Amino acid sequence: MKLFDVYPLIDVTPVKASGATLWDEAGNKYLDLYGGHAVISIGHTHPHYVKRITEQLDMIAFYSNSVKIPIQKDYARELGRISGYPDYELFLCNSGAEANENALKLASFETEKDTFIAFKGAFHGRTSGVVAITDNPKIVAPFNSHHKVHFVTFGDLEAVEKALKSNTVAGIIIEGIQGVNGIRVPDGSFVTALARLAKQHHAKLILDEVQSGFGRTGRFFAHQWVDGLRPDVITVAKGMGNGFPIGGVLIHPDIKSSYGLLGTTFGGNHLACAAGLAVLEVIESEQLMANADQLGNWLMEALKSVEGITEIRGKGLMIGIDLDRDAGPVRSELVHKHRIFTGSSAGKNTIRLLPPLSIDQQSLHLFLESLQSVLTLTEA
Ligand code: PMP
Numbered sequence: 001m002k003l004f005d006v007y008p009l010i011d012v013t014p015v016k017a018s019g020a021t022l023w024d025e026a027g028n029k030y031l032d033l034y035g036g037h038a039v040i041s042i043g044h045t046h047p048h049y050v051k052r053i054t055e056q057l058d059m060i061a062f063y064s065n066s067v068k069i070p071i072q073k074d075y076a077r078e079l080g081r082i083s084g085y086p087d088y089e090l091f092l093c094n095s096g097a098e099a100n101e102n103a104l105k106l107a108s109f110e111t112e113k114d115t116f117i118a119f120k121g122a123f124h125g126r127t128s129g130v131v132a133i134t135d136n137p138k139i140v141a142p143f144n145s146h147h148k149v150h151f152v153t154f155g156d157l158e159a160v161e162k163a164l165k166s167n168t169v170a171g172i173i174i175e176g177i178q179g180v181n182g183i184r185v186p187d188g189s190f191v192t193a194l195a196r197l198a199k200q201h202h203a204k205l206i207l208d209e210v211q212s213g214f215g216r217t218g219r220f221f222a223h224q225w226v227d228g229l230r231p232d233v234i235t236v237a238k239g240m241g242n243g244f245p246i247g248g249v250l251i252h253p254d255i256k257s258s259y260g261l262l263g264t265t266f267g268g269n270h271l272a273c274a275a276g277l278a279v280l281e282v283i284e285s286e287q288l289m290a291n292a293d294q295l296g297n298w299l300m301e302a303l304k305s306v307e308g309i310t311e312i313r314g315k316g317l318m319i320g321i322d323l324d325r326d327a328g329p330v331r332s333e334l335v336h337k338h339r340i341f342t343g344s345s346a347g348k349n350t351i352r353l354l355p356p357l358s359i360d361q362q363s364l365h366l367f368l369e370s371l372q373s374v375l376t377l378t379e380a
Helices: 047-058 071-083 096-111 126-134 157-164 188-200 270-285 288-303 327-336 360-379
Strands: 016-019 021-024 029-032 089-093 115-119 148-152 168-177 204-208 233-237 247-251 311-313 318-323 350-351
Touching: 029 168, 029 233, 029 360, 047 270, 071 247, 089 096, 096 168, 096 204, 096 233, 096 247, 115 157, 148 157, 157 168, 157 188, 168 188, 188 204, 270 288, 288 311, 288 318, 288 360, 318 327, 327 350, 327 360
Parallel strands: 115 148, 115 168, 168 204, 204 233
Antiparallel strands: 016 021, 021 029, 089 247, 233 247, 311 318, 318 350
16 A cells, blocks of 8 residues: 655654664664654653653553543643643643644633634644644645634734624634744733733633643743733643653633543553653653753854854744745755754745754754855855
C-alpha cells in the first residue's frame, strides 16, 4: 500500500535520538531545533521518560475508562500544581485537534450558542470542527465550511465586540502564541481585553496552548506572561507527551462539565499518563522553564547581529526568524550541510525554532554560526 503523502519530507531518516541530537541511518549526527514540531519538550529518549514508560508497559498499558485508573488522578494533580491551575478540571484525550474539538464543544454546550471568534493566521488542527477555525481555506472541505466563524485580526477589538454583540458567540479561541503563522505573540493587553469582553457577553475564552504550552516560553503557559488571566478553557498536547500521543482540556471550575458530554477510548490510558508524568517530573527537576527563558532571551539577542535577518519574534524557545530571502533553500543548506533541523512556517521567509527545552547554549552557538555562514553564501 502506498502511504498517503502528509507533508513534504525533510530528506533525512532519523533512526536514533537522544536529547537534541538525531542520527540517521549512515550514523550522521543532526541537531534538532524543530523538536518534531514543538513535541519534544524534555529531549529525545530521556532516561527517566524511558524508564517510567517501560515500567508502566510492564504492569498495564491500557484499559478503557470503564475502570478506575488512579494514574490519571496523579497526573491531574501534578499538572494542576505545576501549571498553576490546581482548581481546574482535566479531560484527557490524544491530540491537539481533539483537545480543541472538545473545547469548542464545551463552550457551545455551556453557552448554548453556535458561533466562534478565531484569529487571522490561526492554526488549531485539521479535524472537522477545528479546521473551520483554522485560517487556511485550502484545508477546509465543503463539509466543514458551514461552521460559523468570525476571523479577526490581532488587536482589532472593534471587530471582536461587533461579533460578540450578535449574541451568538460561544467562545473566542486564541493561540498562546501563534505558531504555524510564524510565531506571532499577541499583545498582553489585547488578550486581557478579550477575557473582559468574553465575560461581558457570556462567551468563553479558550487558550490554545498546544504549541506554546508546557514551559516552551519560559512560563508553563504562554498566556501566563499576562498578569491575572484565567481562561475558561486551556487546551494542550504536543510537549505534554514528549512524543507520546496525549492531549488535554483544562476546564475552569465555573464550567459545568457533566458525565457523558466528553469521551474517547484512548484518552488517559495508563501508558500516556506515565509518559505525561515523566515529562512533568523532568520539566521540574531539570528546571527546563528557566532554561527556555534564559537561552531563548540569549538567542534572540544574539540573532540581532546575524546579517540577513529582518525580524526576530518569540518568547523563550519559541522563535520566529524572518529572513530577507526565501527560507526554503536556507533551511535545506542547514540540514544538508550543517546537519541542523529547523522548522518552516506559513510565511515563506520565516524559519521557526522549537527545540527541546533541554537544549544547551553550545548547540545554539553552532546554529548561530551555521546560519550566518549559510546567509553569507546564499543569495538574498
Ligand atoms: N493547535 C496548535 C496551536 C497547533 O500548533 C497544532 C499543531 N500544529 C494543533 C492545535 C493541532 O495539534 P495536533 O496536530 O496534535 O492535532
